[in-house]
Amino acid sequence: MAMSEPFLAIDWGTTNRRVYLIENGMVRHTERDDAGAAKISDFEREIAAIRQRHGDYPVLMAGMVGSSIGWQETPYVPAPAGMKELASTLHYIDERTAIVPGMSWQAPDGRCDVMRGEEVQLLGAHAAGLVPEEAVLCQPGTHCKWAWLGGNGVERFVTAMTGELFAMLRQHSLLRPQLGGDVADGDAFRAGVAQGQHRDLAASLFGIRAAAMLDALSDADAASYASGVLIGADVANRMEHDKVGRVYILADVYLGTLYASAIAALGGDSVLIDSHETFVAGISTIRELQE
Amino acid sequence: MAMSEPFLAIDWGTTNRRVYLIENGMVRHTERDDAGAAKISDFEREIAAIRQRHGDYPVLMAGMVGSSIGWQETPYVPAPAGMKELASTLHYIDERTAIVPGMSWQAPDGRCDVMRGEEVQLLGAHAAGLVPEEAVLCQPGTHCKWAWLGGNGVERFVTAMTGELFAMLRQHSLLRPQLGGDVADGDAFRAGVAQGQHRDLAASLFGIRAAAMLDALSDADAASYASGVLIGADVANRMEHDKVGRVYILADVYLGTLYASAIAALGGDSVLIDSHETFVAGISTIRELQE
Numbered sequence: 299m300a301m302s303e304p305f306l307a308i309d310w311g312t313t314n315r316r317v318y319l320i321e322n323g324m325v326r327h328t329e330r331d332d333a334g335a336a337k338i339s340d341f342e343r344e345i346a347a348i349r350q351r352h353g354d355y356p357v358l359m360a361g362m363v364g365s366s367i368g369w370q371e372t373p374y375v376p377a378p379a380g381m382k383e384l385a386s387t388l389h390y391i392d393e394r395t396a397i398v399p400g401m402s403w404q405a406p407d408g409r410c411d412v413m414r415g416e417e418v419q420l421l422g423a424h425a426a427g428l429v430p431e432e433a434v435l436c437q438p439g440t441h442c443k444w445a446w447l448g449g450n451g452v453e454r455f456v457t458a459m460t461g462e463l464f465a466m467l468r469q470h471s472l473l474r475p476q477l478g479g480d481v482a483d484g485d486a487f488r489a490g491v492a493q494g495q496h497r498d499l500a501a502s503l504f505g506i507r508a509a510a511m512l513d514a515l516s517d518a519d520a521a522s523y524a525s526g527v528l529i530g531a532d533v534a535n536r537m538e539h540d541k542v543g544r545v546y547i548l549a550d551v552y553l554g555t556l557y558a559s560a561i562a563a564l565g566g567d568s569v570l571i572d573s574h575e576t577f578v579a580g581i582s583t584i585r586e587l588q589e
Numbered sequence: 590m591a592m593s594e595p596f597l598a599i600d601w602g603t604t605n606r607r608v609y610l611i612e613n614g615m616v617r618h619t620e621r622d623d624a625g626a627a628k629i630s631d632f633e634r635e636i637a638a639i640r641q642r643h644g645d646y647p648v649l650m651a652g653m654v655g656s657s658i659g660w661q662e663t664p665y666v667p668a669p670a671g672m673k674e675l676a677s678t679l680h681y682i683d684e685r686t687a688i689v690p691g692m693s694w695q696a697p698d699g700r701c702d703v704m705r706g707e708e709v710q711l712l713g714a715h716a717a718g719l720v721p722e723e724a725v726l727c728q729p730g731t732h733c734k735w736a737w738l739g740g741n742g743v744e745r746f747v748t749a750m751t752g753e754l755f756a757m758l759r760q761h762s763l764l765r766p767q768l769g770g771d772v773a774d775g776d777a778f779r780a781g782v783a784q785g786q787h788r789d790l791a792a793s794l795f796g797i798r799a800a801a802m803l804d805a806l807s808d809a810d811a812a813s814y815a816s817g818v819l820i821g822a823d824v825a826n827r828m829e830h831d832k833v834g835r836v837y838i839l840a841d842v843y844l845g846t847l848y849a850s851a852i853a854a855l856g857g858d859s860v861l862i863d864s865h866e867t868f869v870a871g872i873s874t875i876r877e878l879q880e
Binding site (some may be wrong): 374402404405407408409410411412441442456457458459460462463466467469471472489492493496497498499500501502503504505506507509511512514515527531532533 | 601684693699747749750753757761762763793795796802803804826
C-alpha cells in the first residue's frame, strides 16, 4: 500500500535544514544541520546525498527551498488556504520530488504578507490535534508569524519583524552599548511589555537610551526591557485588532516563555506546542493528500 | 551697556557645529562646519580659535558639547522648564564661557526622555514670536523631538528614533535591497502613512518585503513608502495621545514637507518654521537672562 511507503520530509529554511524519514506518520530518523538554502548551489546533488543517507524515497520539501534563493521558485498560494490547496499546488521537480508552495495574504488595507514553510507547521498543529480548528497561532522568531486558523485552514496571517528589529537595535543602533546583556522574563522584561503595549516603538526605544542617561535603567536590564518593548508591541497589536484570547505558541521554551509572559501581561493566555511535531503532522497530511 | 556687548553662540551637535556672532539679538556673522563634539578632543583650543576668528567675546554653547562625548557633562534640567530655568542652571567653564544644560522628562508611565540643544530652539520658537505660548512643536531628524510648550516653557517632550530606524532598515535589514531609492512626498509616501497610522511597525515593515514578493510595490516606491510608514506611525502616536491640531515644524524643507504631508493626512495641520532663527532667539534670550 502506497500510504505506508516511507518518504523524506525536509524543512529547509534559509540557514538551517531538518530532514525527517517518515513512515506512517512516525519519524523513523531525523537529522538537522546548517545546510540552509542560502548556502546550497547544487540542490540536485544535495537531494541525492540525502537519499543516499536515508533511503531512496519520495521527497517533500517546504520552506525557503521554494524561494528565489532556493532550488526553484514556487508561486504562493493565497490565503485562505488549507492542506488541500497546498497538496494540489505542489511544485514538482520530478515525480518523486516536490516542494510545498508558500502562502500569501493581502489584508483589506492592502498590507501584503508571505510565508514559506511555516504554513506546514501552522496547519500541522491542527492536523496533530494540538489546536482546535479555530485557533490563533504564534510562531516567534526573526520574523514572527501570527496565523488565524479556521474552517478554510489559514484564514489570514501577519508577520512582524520583531526579532529582526531587536537584532538590528542590538548591533547597529544607539542602544548598542546597552543591549549586550541576556534577555530573560522578569521585572525588566515585563516593564518593557507594559511600555510596548502603547505601540509607540520609535519613542519607547529612544526611552531606553534616555533611561540610561537618567540612571533609571541598568545595562543589565536593558536588553530584557528592550525585548519586552518589542514583543509587547507585537502582542498588543495582535490583541488590539483581533480580541485574541488563547494563543498557541510554536516555539522553543526560551522564546515561547517570553511571548507567553507578554500575552499573559496583556490579558491573554497561551499554550506552548512543539513545532517539530507540527511539521511532521503537517507534511504527512500533505503527503497523504498528494497520493 | 552690557546687553549690547556681542557674544558668541554655538549650536554644537554630535556631527556639526554652528557658530553665531550675535549683537543685540542680530546675527552679525555665522559659520557652520563639521567639527561636531564627537570629533573634538581639545575644546579649550577650539574655543580659543573661535574667539580668534570672531572676536574675544563671551561664549554660550548648547548641544552635545554638554554631554559625555562633549567638553564637560552638564546635568539635565527636568521639564517642565523654560528659559529662566535654563539660564539659572548654566554650566560655567569659566566666567565668560558657559554651556546651556539639556532637558529631561519622565512621563507618568515611567518612560524617560532627554535632549541637548533642541531645548534652545524649541523655547526660542516662542521667543522669536513664531509660535504661541501654547504650541506643539516637532523637530524631525534622526531622533525626532516633539515638544508641548505652555506657561512653564517645555511642559513635556517625546523623542522618537524615527530617522535612526529608517537608516538602520536601509542599511542593515532584509528591506535593504528595496530601500535604495529616494524618499519623496507622493502617493507611495502617503500610502505608507496610511499604513503607519496603525502603529504596527514591525508588521507594516515586513509588509514591504512581502509586497515586493507579490509585485505589489515597486523598488522605486519602496523607500518613500517605508518612510511614510515610519513617519506615519510617529505622527499617529502623537495625535492619538494628544489631540494635536496644529504642529509647528522646525526642519529643513525636505524633512519638513514629509512631516507636513503626514500630519495633513492624519487630520492635523502644520506650519514650517526656521530652526536657525529659533536658535538665535532662544540663545539670545538665555544670554539676556544670564546678565
